[in-house]
Amino acid sequence: MSEITEADVRDEVRRYLEDNWDPNRGLVEWRVMLAESGWGMPHWPKAWYGRGLPLGMTSVVDEVFAEFGAVGVAKMGIRVLAAATILEHGTDAHKKKYLRGILTGEETWCQLFSEPGSGSDLAGAATRADLKDGKWIINGQKVWTTSAHHAHFGLLLARTDWDAVKHKGLSYFILDMHQPGVDVHQLKQMNGHASFNQVFITDAVIEPEGQVGELGEGWKVATTTLMNERRGADSARKYDSASTLPERIYAEERAEIATVMAPYTWYPQRTGRVDLLVERAKALGKYDDPATRQEIAKVLTLAKSAEWTARRARAASAAGKPQGPEGSIGKLAASIVARAANQAHTKIAGPDAMLTGDDDGTGGVVAEILVSTPAISIAGGTDEIQRNIISERILKMPKEMRTDTDRPFRDVPRNQV
């Protein structure tokens, strides 16, 4: 057999699930079996919990799992980024130590990149890693860290060389979060939720084996993590609804999903919920008001055009055509849509827009929209950064003059936190 076909894969997965799938098993017990079999991550190497199949075959495997209603390995949250980074840059010792706990879901991860002083300027990280008596001693502050409060491990970007230029002085580490020098505080947002954390790191210790990639190559390793984060944004969506079947394994999976998704319940509201505009206008008798109709029509025009632009980008990429500007303008368009939708919802709600919680007439959904949309133009790359990307990378306009990348990092002006 020179090349494996789709039909072969389908048969093989079916046989495996017929022999082994049992929804009355425990979630971890099943995932240990899956990890050992390689069917949990079929595109991973055979040596490391995979079957070495081409990436394209994973959708075939997913389809058969869906037929059986079979639960997969843990794929939600930062652990996916940790796995991708470790597979690409980690040593065999890293893979042996971490991959299995990632797949079974027993170990949770977080990403320690952003800092109070380095947001848009992520490579400006100033958390220190100093080698003392053969161990890395970590000091600094990280922020916007989802799941840090229950994570076992953190993917850490820290500065190991202050005389090197900005991007060359960073190294990448795995930080054990359960140690005295790591202090996690929840960060409350203006919409009342606390989806993120601040992590204060004081003389935390990392053994030399905790370094991932070469010294000074931390930015390169972080790029792998970030690229997977971007890729994962789309595929993560299918996990937000769990099976409602009664067997033990589904109940355990539901509990896991609930925990991981808890910080994100307001995420739909930050988009502005364009889907609710027409129904709300009708319900509140504003649908025939000419001024309100104009507002709604403008938002719908923007939102539909943005949606179709995204679909054009996906269609082009599926057809193997080079990507046009469509792919890069989506995030900026989303900000504009969210802002306009916020205003339209305000106009539709009228005086009820002053109320929140049970009193706003929608169980707090509209009130949450009104105080959540500002997030979308900041998180994951501000509008300003998006405009720079569009103008410099797509329109090929001259880049901003940089004065921070040509000198030792210790000489680069920065905020003292």
Place this chain on the structure above:
Amino acid sequence: MQFSFSEEQEEFRSMLRRFLEAKSPPSAVRAQMATDQGYDEAVWKSLAGELGVTALHIPEDFGGAGFGVSELAIAAEEMGRALLCAPFFASTVMAATAIMHAGSDDQKRALLPDIASGEVIATLAAAEPGAGWDRDQILMQADEAGDGYMLTGSKSYVLDGMTASRLVIAANAPNGRLALFTTSADARGITRTPLKSMDPTRKLARIDFGNVPVELLGTVAHGVEAYAQTMDVMLVCLANEMNGGAERLREDALEYVSMRMQFGRSIASFQTTKHKAADMLLDVELAKAAGYSAASALDDQDADARAIASMAKAAASDAYIQTAVHAVQMHGGIGFTFDNDTHLWFKRAKQSDVFLGDANQQRERMMQHWGAGA
């Protein structure tokens, strides 16, 4: 129309600003917004007693200081800037103005001095659940009962409705004409329920009336005009209050970007930041010009004053919302956190945007009255 403030007016503004900087810093705002009452009684006593702001525009004959809407608007602007938590807007701007415009001299003598001294907190209940402040949206009916009237029905979004001890209510007289009525807030048949306000610095209540005897303010014949005149003053004061908040947000955002470094330089040195800051100045200054001119037009009894009052509120709504959105953006992620103060003003901007009618409704009201006096 007056295009600059007098020395006395400037002095009054400086004095009030110093007072509010001392008494209403963000820490005090946060402390008060977390309480049910929503204001600090000691600060309220000083505002009323030492500064006399509760008496500003109330005529001297009725225990007031006899100033005009321009002075009232200065006070509102400074309070909006400081995000003061106090019943000033409900009691002095709303209720006292309504009584001044609708009441008989006897009623003014009976009711205004206690509001002017700050001893009585009053409010105006006009809007009804799910509806706004337009005369046409007020459906509550007042029934004749002996020599007086009786109210049944619900009012909502009543500013400081839980803490006020006196209510002024807009309702329809038996002949269908809008009139203003008053009663003590603890009269039998009144049920007050606190509402969950998105802007916790502004406390709102729903007030249900079940056969509550009320006193007609002045005459039924004058009710419509009294309500419209009251609305003019409320809109102008709200517009100036909003402009004060917008200016504060603008200044705070500018200060933040000036100290924030990214990519080895101040983010204020990026042209996109400078242009945004310039646009924000333009938005706020234009809205302030409309707000000040609207106050002056009311004091001058300008023929277009009603239209200009609505124009000022519409301009303030747009400017405050735009400034608040930019201010959060300029702070970046930290601007979206609860610990940063920006959201306190952002929520006030959202609340004020719809309070007394949104920008679209004000533009409509403006166009209905524009040139009406010509």
